[in-house]
Amino acid sequence: MVNYYEVLEVHYEVSTDDLKRSFRTLIKKYHPDIHGQNKLWAESKTKTIIQAYKTLSDSTSRKHYDRQYRHLLHTNSKQKPRKRTETAASSEDAIQEHVRIIFTDLLNGNIHHATNNYEHLLKNYAGIDFCIYLNKRDYIDCKFLLAEAFEKLERYDTAINLYELILERGKSDTHRSHLLHEIKERMRNIYCRNLARNAPPEKALSYYEKVLRLNLYKNENAFIYKKIAECYLKLKEYEDALQHLTLALTLKPNLQGAQKLKTKLKQHISNFAI
Incomplete structure (x- = not known):
């Protein structure tokens, strides 16, 4: 299957x-x-x-x-040969010990060892869920440290997936709202600084749209709309660029860099007014 x-x-x-x-x-x-x-x-x-x-x-x-x-x-x-009934239990114990070792390595800053063990564990036990082997608080902390480790190793796609998982699991936990906000900021930074910055405009657009879905603060969204406008300008889709620049200025009228974009758009849109 x-x-x-x-x-x-x-x-x-x-x-x-x-x-x-x-x-x-x-x-x-x-x-x-x-x-x-x-x-x-x-x-x-x-x-x-x-x-x-x-x-x-x-x-x-x-x-x-x-x-x-x-x-x-x-x-x-x-269907596997049964050597003894304790096999399943011992396997569960081994997994739990493995998870604990990963968590301990992360807490001690041994990120290479932790990430290697993590990927090895996923390879051997497809679909394993750490929440079975850790309490909720440790589970969130472990996943956060894993995401942070992969981010440091420039494994951004894996880091993003882990951060998204934490957001989904922790969205009902009002006691850790500060952590969820920090995760959103980290995801924003990865998308904007590490992924979108050197990506072609078509790909950069998809990253910026993902940032908008994080529902950040108004000023941050204004910046993202401006970046989207810049992408559309590079793609010579001037009306779309104007639309997103207008959204950016609606959120933050004194947005830095907006005047430069206006000047460029005036060269391509005859009835430009903003």
Whole structure:
């Protein structure tokens, strides 16, 4: 049975919106027209991606798939030779110890050892959920430290996925709102400083749109709208650039750098007025 979560490169708790974004990214990445001699492979890959998305994007079929997949894992484990009944329990103990070692390494700043162990654990135990082996507070702290570690190692996609998971798990925890705000700021910085800055304008737009979905403060959103306007200007889509610059100035009339953008847009829009 194919692991559709792995096919779509998402966590099994992925939201519908993130599932759709990942699907669109992968469809573009594996489109047969851009793979030349590997066109047949790309077509097969694309079909699998489409099937995975169709299954997981529908809540009913996703629940059915999850039940089937859990049943398969359970059946496979029963078919293995039984040396002794303590095997399952000892395996659970080993996983818990492994999780604790990862958490301890993170607390002590041993990020290379921790991230290597983390990826090794995920490889051996697909779909493992740390919340089973840690209390809620330690779980959030462990995931946060993991995200921070991957960010330091410039593994930004992995860091973002972990930060998003914490936001989803912690959104009902009013006692840790300061942590959730810090995570949003870190995600904003990754998108703006590490990913969008050196990306082509088409890709940068997708990063800035993700920042807007974080629902940050008004001044921060004004800055993002200005950056989006700059992207559209580079793409020579002047009306879209004007629209987003207008949104930016609505939020912050004295926005730094806006005048320079106005001057450039006046050269391309005859009835320019802002």
